[in-house]
Amino acid sequence: MLLAVDAGNTNVVFALVEGRTIKARWRIATDPRRTADEYAVWLSQLLALEGYDRRQIDAVIVATVVPRALHNLQVLSSKYFGTEALIAGRAPVEWGITIDVDEPSSLGADRAVNTIAAHALHDGDLIVIDFGTATTFDVSDYSGAYKGGIIAPGINLSLDALVSAAAKLPRIAIEAPATASVIGRNTVDQMAIGVYFGYIAMIEGLVARMKAEIGRPARVIATGGLATLFEQHTDVFDVIEPDLTIQGLAIMYQNAHIG
Template identity: 80%
Template sequence: MLLAIDAGNTNVVFALVDGGEIRARWRIATDPRRTADEYAVWLSQLLALEGYDRAAVTGVIVGTVVPRALHNLQVLASKYFKTEAVIAGKGSAEWGFALDVDEPQNLGADRALNVLAGHARHAGDLIIIDFGTATTFDVVDYRGAYKGGIIAPGINLSLDALVTAAAKLPRIAISAPETASVVGRNTVDQMHIGIYWGYVAMIEGLVARLKAEVGRPLKVIATGGLAILFETHTSVFDTIEPDLTIQGLAMLWERSQQGN
């Protein structure tokens, strides 16, 4: 069984993958100081709760956009799972698709994994929107080449900036407004409208601009933990795949093993 680890800026997601199917997933706040021993204690308990033993894990792959977190995850694999972690984008786990951009070395592992899985699962040209710490829009052509995209502040970052900079504004939970009205009658409602409908407008506007620039039909795939927040309030998504990054890790690991 494969342990796929997606280390993002906000959370580290651990997923058990067996035969291409995700059997279990857990997340923990990203902290580059967290040691392999701390990960092991936490993860061993969760494995046991799901009815698994550490010995069931025979392979580990790590994709990370937090370089300082990598070492302890590698130690976790070697010390507690008795295997060398495969690192997404390195060695036998190179991406395997064209990076048709000015700075290919700067593409985040999470975005590359989304490109890999998105192209494998969907034909044609794609826009992949990942709702994470940042919201990213990635354009993938019908051959699977990465053509570039957009980086925007994530919705939580936008809310944090608003609350931090405006002393009288309260901290609110991000949720879909109860009505479609964009005339708020109180401060909290006005904040909900500005954050939520403003974000929907940004998504729809940027997708429209991307489609106009590419000039060919584009399928829009949404992923990331907050994607479902917008699912029922916009028609811009063709499909939502919350586990696209983990699926990319599993595909990359399988490819890395083909020569072994």
């Protein structure tokens, strides 16, 4: 089986994949100092809880936007799974898509992998919104070429900045307000409205502008943990693909005809 690893700025997601079927997934806070041995102890226990053994893993593929985390993940693969980790974007698992932007090498691995997965799963022009540490909007055309996008602060970052800069504002949970009213009657409600509906307004406004610029119908795909949170108060998403990055890694592995 394949172990697909998506190392993001906030979390590292490990997923056990057979073909294109995700059998299990786990996440741990990103810490570039975490050693291969620490990963192995944690992951072995979780595999056992799901009824798997690490000896069933015969391939590992990694996408990371945290360069310092890569070495320990490579050591994990070679030491505990007996295989050299494949790195998304490097031979033999190159992107295989046109990256039509000014600086192709600066494109984050997760965004390239998401584009590959989105094009494999859906036809036509696409806008992929990934709710992570940053919220990214990525456009690919009907041929699968990556055409560019937007990077916005993630909702958690926005809330952290607000609370840290304003001494009297409390920390609140990120959740849908109790009512659809956008006129808050107290400080906490006003913050919840500003963060939640303000973010929805940003999403809807940016997607509308992107669609106008694309000039053709474009399907909007949402991914990331907070996608379902926003879905209940906007119809901007055509589909939610919660495991888009892991699906993309599985597709890249299969396309390389390895094993």
